[in-house]
Amino acid sequence: MENCLFCKIVKGEIPSTKVYENEYVYAFRDISPQAPTHVLVIPKEHVSSLDDTEAFPDRNLAECLRAIPVIAKQEGLTGGYRVVSNCGPDACQSVPHLHFHILGGTQMADRMA
């Protein structure tokens, strides 16, 4: 996707602080962290959100999910962490490229919304 911010990050056209990468997945620090650790995990191939994944290859999705505990361990999140994927306007999704937020490094709020 030519004008997608996260596609540009994957291609290195926009700088990011990489924390993990494999053939399918790229993960980097959120530019505006909402927790002591705030990492975004994205598939390298563009898809706008979970809502758009019907024809998206299972491998790309699975690799994102499998990367999450690997990154959490790498980040030292031994006490646990929260995973969020905002999907659509009600959830305030601001970047239309599927991403999973990993939030941790502190005691999270009991309520999620």
Ligand code: AMP
């Ligand atoms: P969402 O609101 O769920 O779509 O999440 C998008 C996230 O992308 C937000 O938490 C932003 O802070 C983050 N973000 C936006 N631009 C960048 C960037 N250039 N590098 C890193 N994170 C970004």
